Amino acid sequence: MLLITICVGSSCSLRGSDELASDLFRLIEKEKLEGLIDIVGAFCMDACSKGVSVRVGDQEFSGIRPEEAETFFYKEVIPRVKTKLTPRTTDESPAVLSCRKEGPT
Numbered sequence: 001m002l003l004i005t006i007c008v009g010s011s012c013s014l015r016g017s018d019e020l021a022s023d024l025f026r027l028i029e030k031e032k033l034e035g036l037i038d039i040v041g042a043f044c045m046d047a048c049s050k051g052v053s054v055r056v057g058d059q060e061f062s063g064i065r066p067e068e069a070e071t072f073f074y075k076e077v078i079p080r081v082k083t084k085l086t087p088r089t090t091d092e093s094p095a096v097l098s099c100r101k102e103g104p105t
Protein backbone atom coordinates (compact mmCIF):
# COMPACT_ATOMS: atom_id res chain seq x y z
CA MET A 1 0.00 0.00 0.00
CA LEU A 2 1.37 3.38 -1.01
CA LEU A 3 0.41 6.12 1.40
CA ILE A 4 -0.16 9.68 0.20
CA THR A 5 -0.35 12.23 2.98
CA ILE A 6 -1.84 15.60 2.10
CA CYS A 7 -1.53 18.54 4.43
CA VAL A 8 -4.89 19.96 5.42
CA GLY A 9 -3.46 22.68 7.64
CA SER A 10 -4.91 26.14 7.20
CA SER A 11 -2.29 27.40 4.73
CA CYS A 12 -2.48 24.31 2.54
CA SER A 13 -6.27 24.31 2.72
CA LEU A 14 -6.31 27.87 1.42
CA ARG A 15 -4.03 26.77 -1.42
CA GLY A 16 -6.34 23.93 -2.45
CA SER A 17 -5.49 20.77 -0.53
CA ASP A 18 -9.13 19.61 -0.72
CA GLU A 19 -9.21 20.04 -4.48
CA LEU A 20 -5.85 18.29 -4.84
CA ALA A 21 -7.07 15.36 -2.73
CA SER A 22 -10.27 15.08 -4.80
CA ASP A 23 -8.29 15.06 -8.02
CA LEU A 24 -5.92 12.38 -6.70
CA PHE A 25 -8.89 10.22 -5.61
CA ARG A 26 -10.36 10.63 -9.10
CA LEU A 27 -7.08 9.61 -10.74
CA ILE A 28 -6.75 6.57 -8.45
CA GLU A 29 -10.21 5.44 -9.54
CA LYS A 30 -9.46 6.19 -13.20
CA GLU A 31 -6.34 4.00 -13.05
CA LYS A 32 -8.17 1.33 -10.99
CA LEU A 33 -5.63 1.55 -8.19
CA GLU A 34 -8.09 1.48 -5.30
CA GLY A 35 -6.68 -0.67 -2.55
CA LEU A 36 -3.11 0.03 -3.64
CA ILE A 37 -2.97 3.71 -2.70
CA ASP A 38 -4.38 5.33 0.38
CA ILE A 39 -4.77 9.07 0.96
CA VAL A 40 -4.78 10.54 4.43
CA GLY A 41 -4.74 14.08 5.75
CA ALA A 42 -2.19 15.61 8.07
CA PHE A 43 -1.89 18.92 9.82
CA CYS A 44 0.90 21.35 9.11
CA MET A 45 3.95 19.62 7.63
CA ASP A 46 6.15 22.70 8.19
CA ALA A 47 6.42 23.76 4.56
CA CYS A 48 3.63 26.29 4.23
CA SER A 49 5.21 28.92 2.05
CA LYS A 50 4.43 27.81 -1.51
CA GLY A 51 1.50 25.50 -1.95
CA VAL A 52 0.11 22.24 -0.71
CA SER A 53 2.51 19.91 1.07
CA VAL A 54 2.28 16.25 0.12
CA ARG A 55 4.17 13.12 1.14
CA VAL A 56 4.20 10.10 -1.18
CA GLY A 57 5.65 7.18 0.70
CA ASP A 58 8.82 8.59 2.26
CA GLN A 59 9.24 11.45 -0.21
CA GLU A 60 8.01 14.92 0.73
CA PHE A 61 6.88 17.55 -1.76
CA SER A 62 5.83 21.11 -1.18
CA GLY A 63 4.32 23.74 -3.38
CA ILE A 64 1.97 21.39 -5.20
CA ARG A 65 -0.93 23.24 -6.80
CA PRO A 66 -4.30 21.58 -7.46
CA GLU A 67 -3.99 22.26 -11.19
CA GLU A 68 -0.83 20.14 -11.16
CA ALA A 69 -2.62 17.10 -9.72
CA GLU A 70 -2.55 15.01 -12.88
CA THR A 71 1.08 15.75 -13.71
CA PHE A 72 2.07 15.09 -10.10
CA PHE A 73 0.13 11.83 -10.04
CA TYR A 74 1.73 10.38 -13.16
CA LYS A 75 5.22 11.66 -12.37
CA GLU A 76 5.48 10.99 -8.64
CA VAL A 77 2.78 8.52 -7.63
CA ILE A 78 2.49 6.00 -10.47
CA PRO A 79 6.22 5.13 -10.55
CA ARG A 80 6.15 4.46 -6.80
CA VAL A 81 3.12 2.21 -7.12
CA LYS A 82 4.79 0.28 -9.93
CA THR A 83 7.92 -0.12 -7.81
CA LYS A 84 5.84 -1.65 -5.04
CA LEU A 85 4.13 -4.01 -7.51
CA THR A 86 7.27 -5.20 -9.30
CA PRO A 87 7.77 -8.89 -8.63
CA ARG A 88 11.03 -9.96 -7.14
CA THR A 89 13.66 -11.19 -9.54
CA THR A 90 15.51 -14.43 -8.99
CA ASP A 91 18.49 -12.38 -7.78
CA GLU A 92 16.37 -11.22 -4.88
CA SER A 93 15.40 -14.70 -3.76
CA PRO A 94 15.71 -15.29 -0.08
CA ALA A 95 19.07 -16.62 0.92
CA VAL A 96 19.18 -20.35 1.38
CA LEU A 97 21.05 -21.40 4.44
CA SER A 98 23.44 -24.24 3.95
CA CYS A 99 22.38 -27.62 5.25
CA ARG A 100 24.67 -30.13 6.74
CA LYS A 101 23.82 -33.77 6.97
CA GLU A 102 24.68 -35.16 10.32
CA GLY A 103 26.05 -38.64 10.18
CA PRO A 104 26.89 -41.17 12.82
CA THR A 105 29.89 -40.20 14.85
Ligand code: FES
Pocket residue numbers: 007008009010011012013043044045046047048052053
Ligand atom coordinates in the same frame (compact mmCIF):
# COMPACT_ATOMS: atom_id res chain seq x y z
S1 FES B 1 -0.28 24.18 6.58
FE1 FES B 1 0.44 22.74 5.18
S2 FES B 1 2.56 22.68 5.48
FE2 FES B 1 1.84 24.11 6.92
